[in-house]
Amino acid sequence: MLVLTALSALLAVVPVYATTGIIVPLYQFPSTSATWAPLETAMSTFPSMQFYIIINPFSGPGDADSQPDPAYQSSIQTLRTHSNALLVGYVATGDGTRASADVLQDIETYAGWDASYGMDGIFFDQTQTGFDAEYTSYSDAVRNTAWPGRATGYVIMNPGDDIGNSDYYSLADQIVTFEDTFAKFQQESPIPLPHPAQQSVIIHTFTGPGVSDQTLSSVVQTIKSAGFASTYITDRNISVEDVYADFGTDFTQFVADVAA
Numbered sequence: 635m636l637v638l639t640a641l642s643a644l645l646a647v648v649p650v651y652a653t654t655g656i657i658v659p660l661y662q663f664p665s666t667s668a669t670w671a672p673l674e675t676a677m678s679t680f681p682s683m684q685f686y687i688i689i690n691p692f693s694g695p696g697d698a699d700s701q702p703d704p705a706y707q708s709s710i711q712t713l714r715t716h717s718n719a720l721l722v723g724y725v726a727t728g729d730g731t732r733a734s735a736d737v738l739q740d741i742e743t744y745a746g747w748d749a750s751y752g753m754d755g756i757f758f759d760q761t762q763t764g765f766d767a768e769y770t771s772y773s774d775a776v777r778n779t780a781w782p783g784r785a786t787g788y789v790i791m792n793p794g795d796d797i798g799n800s801d802y803y804s805l806a807d808q809i810v811t812f813e814d815t816f817a818k819f820q821q822e823s824p825i826p827l828p829h830p831a832q833q834s835v836i837i838h839t840f841t842g843p844g845v846s847d848q849t850l851s852s853v854v855q856t857i858k859s860a861g862f863a864s865t866y867i868t869d870r871n872i873s874v875e876d877v878y879a880d881f882g883t884d885f886t887q888f889v890a891d892v893a894a
Contacts, residue, residue, distance in 0.1 A: 656889060657687075659688050660673065669709070673687070674712065697743075701746075721752075725740045725756050729762055753781060756788075761793045791810070803832050809834065815872065834862060836865065838868050868884065
């Protein structure tokens with residue numbers, strides 16, 4: 635009951651702002667057409683729901699100015715047939731330790747992909763919770779670049795925690811302000827919501843005593859009612875596996891709960 639009590643408290647104080655979409659860390663090599671099939675099925679089943687899909691071939695795009703593996707090319711082309719898919723390329727920032735020239739090169743490499751399997755913007759991982767002036771140059775590089783079907787590149791930043799500077803929100807369309815286990819989510823609820831329509835929450839290791847289908851539905855409802863821009867929840871357990879290397883066993887229910 636502790637779970638539902640904390641979630642109810644969050645619901646009581648936060649108004650509804652926007653429809654919540656699904657953010658998908660798609661860190662799986664598409665070795666066959668079946669690899670990404672659960673996602674394609676979800677997009678077809680719920681065409682009015684937005685999916686923000688993070689493409690991550692090599693913890694980034696690969697070699698400078700390269701094109702992706704042919705398997706990625708064909709699989710991304712399939713994703714792009716869905717009008718509710720927004721694709722962002724993964725770029726690591728190393729919590730501020732990665733050279734800015736390397737970050738900018740990754741952006742340029744993604745931007746150079748053929749339009750048929752191109753991106754719509756960039757997902758910056760491991761950004762710091764504090765404002766960093768370099769992030770302005772990263773954001774500008776994305777927004778001032780031509781991307782397939784978009785006049786302005788889409789920017790998502792992932793500090794994975796609450797951020798203290800509201801200026802951060804001017805740099806990104808979305809900011810992941812929580813990425814951790816469900817146990818940690820319970821401890822930190824209610825999540826601060828300075829700009830819910832620009833915030834995303836990612837929960838992995840959605841397991842443990844008392845965690846059920848009802849728990850998942852309740853958590854999703856809380857996230858939706860809070861007005862988060864997007865969310866992703868998986869029961870894959872970080873203590874034993876790569877939580878983003880495959881879809882969780884709860885993926886189908888999770889998608890249906892967000893769409894409900």
